[in-house]
Amino acid sequence: MADPEVDTPAATAVVEAASTDRRLAPAIINDSVLARVRSGVDELTGALRRVADHVLSDPEAAARSTIVELAERSGTSPATITRFCRAMGFDGYADLRLGIAAETGRARSAGWTVDIGREILPGDPLDRVLGQLMAADTRAMHDTAALLDLAEVERAAVALAGAGRVTIVGAGGSALVGQEMQLSLHRIGVAAWAWNDVHDGLASAALLGEGDVALGISYTGQTRETVEMLAEAGSRGATTVALTGFPRSALAELADVVLLTASQSTSFRPDALSARHPQLVVLDLLYIAVAQRTHDRAHAAFRRTAQAVGGHKATTATSA
Template identity: 75%
Template sequence: MSEPEMDGAAATAVVDSMVRGTQATMDLHAVNQQGVLVRVRSLLPEFTGALRRVAEQVLTDPAAASRATIVELAERSGTSPATVTRFCRALGFDGYADLRLGIAAETGRARSAGWTVDIGREIQPSDPLERVLGQIMAADTRAMHDTAELLDLAEVERAAVAIAAAPRVNIFGASGSALVGEEMQFSLHRIGVPAWAWTDVHNGLASAALSRPGDVALGISHSGETGETIELLAEASSRGATTIALTSFPRSPLAELADITLVTATQATTFRPDALSARHPQLVVLDLLYVAVAQRTHERSHAAFQRTAQAVHGHKAAKDGSTT
């Protein structure tokens, strides 16, 4: 037997709230453009109970979901057809037929793209490295494609314009996100953008407190729930800085706080949970942002590249092994 579902009024209230948020930002065409499975993954943390079981069933075997009737999907997820209908509404679809068509189109694109490795399969300790490499490559490739579908290029444009004009850019992140932030700081520094990456909370807060209108603060967190990063971004925001969030969850506390949100997708594997698998998509988005900033500061960036290249030239080894 399936677990008891929430009563009708409570379920309707939850779904109506999610539908209002969904329909405020996208219509059915936009859902299809973004990718149904990407949308399901991004909303998964917000689903509870029966709705979450439907979402997990769709993500576990999307090809089967695209062929199943509404009754079959309800049985496989241990729910009811009414719950599946509410799930469709939460994604912005009018009914189950539209959901099936969206999933079928996406799984068809995946097959035609040559994603033959089952990235949902568990990587076993005894798997040969060839198999492990295939799993990682498939997961990263899918994450890149999903990120490209999720990413709002208008938001990237806004972020690039803000950074290009900023007197100061503060970058905040913890753990793996800190490494990604340092990479961005290095890239911006090479084109003459005054940027600092902070991993220590005290130093970061001191820098955030000195922010002024026109400055930019970039917070990086896969979950969007890292307390230190949220605190740092909030402090910079309170001083008038333009705030940017890079996260996999567009409704997370960090995203809600930010003026601009850049969203990434992930594909976890057994030995690389979401937080680790998020790193490559994060780097792709930040690389795009960096190039967009360089485009908008072309003359300054070109001059900076020439000066920095000349400065370090004497420390490069010559082809014959000697130094110049």
Template identity: 75%
Template sequence: MSEPEMDGAAATAVVDSLVRGAQATADLHAANQQGVLARVRSLLPEFTGALRRVAEQVLTDPAAASRATIVELAERSGTSPATVTRFCRALGFDGYADLRLGIAAETGRARSAGWTVDIGREIQPSDPLERVLGQIMAADTQAMHDTAELLDLAEVERAAVAIAAAPRVNIFGASGSALVGEEMQFSLHRIGVPAWAWTDVHNGLASAALSRPGDVALGISHSGETGETIELLAEASSRGATTIALTSFPRSPLAELADITLVTATQATTFRPDALSARHPQLVVLDLLYVAVAQRTHERSHAAFQRTAQAVHGHKAAKDGSTT
């Protein structure tokens, strides 16, 4: 006796369920094909021993890794196929074939866009400036592309909503991160957001200690391990402030402490180690955050921008050349 046929509504529900399942699988697969090398870089500090050697081999020559068999990659990294398999699973892949496909797709996009020009090649003292410029541009372009793939826009949205409503925004950072923080403070002030950038630990702690619920504290650190920045963010958090971390390492102490984490990627070159090469990706993320805040406070921001522009207009050089 044949099974009874499903009615139209039940059949439609089954089809919809299958479609949703297939879409979810496709979305997961697509996510695993994006930003593979950026994920390897962000997890590199957590890898030790054999896993770290595999990661370093992949980062040293991604194109070769995308062509190598699992045995070849194991031999080049001085490990075993079992270690390579563990490495794949640590990145969220089912197996080595998925890893190879992800790397191949990423390096293919980079080649077509010109991002791979001289990336990974050491800058020599005798290199002409044209070649140095090409390498820096290629490295920064890829870093920003990787950042766009890593960045969680839902987290950016949460951060923008918090800043737009905040009575006070404290920005903390040391060294190069302090310079980036000052850029953000300048941008927010121009649209009427009360923001302060602190580089001195004592002054920063005093401001953090006065934080209240509704305030926002933004900590910037490429490594996520800068002790002063962690201390400042922790103090603000203990007073009820919403905390945001901008870092290249989503499992770093700073990121673990924060309510919201914004992740950047880097591409180091000679004379520009990771901490220095992180500046442009950091600025891109903070520019996005600034614009998102301006969108959510459009009328207030527009009026503030007009008033501030008018206030400084008289100090600009005359365009007709009448002043010298």
């Protein structure tokens, strides 16, 4: 089939950007090919997007296809498949094909493919729903681990460990995730505040300066209020950290440090909701990294806070 889009300037620009953007470097280093495709699919257009959609819709079939077969099934051309491979960080189609085959093989043996991609129907029994949720979350965790750049986590941990003040911002579900992080940091003596109101968040961001940290959480990276609050913090000299699923989103572009997460949507749980567990895992990792770097202070603070609330735990009566 003819592929008129493959040589357009826009298509070439997308490939070059995807091939050189430093935000994609973690994915190229790690082994999750499908996570790499998912994280970059919204940046692709036209013929390249059709290839990505086809690979994601049936990765096992893609792993069995020749370059000509994949081109025909995606309505593109072998030249587009080659460009797609380069955009995903591969030298050629053989490397892409082997990567997909290895990943789908691991997923099959681990049971991750159970019901993934199948809609949850109103009449589905709860055991099937549970199985689908477990499979989707397991895949999302695996993809997040593949996308996450541990050097970026290290940079964020160092900044947080030495911060005089930490402001955490987000909206909706991201705000709830941010509150979890604020509670964790607060328990180990890090002065942290979490805001979901743009006025409060902007006021807090405006009071930050060099040596402080602002953490913005948004799966899409496009939530205007969160972008605005993180930008305000950055303009005051604070180190800015973004937790997002899109490496070239507005939030990621303005942040000093970018932490990437993946998601696996299901019925009644679109990407923004299904991203919560991967986000919490990344923030747990970051929290522990901060605690490691402030071990003595963190250990003492955690002990004191545990003692302070210990008296409010219910006691269990024992019989003589």
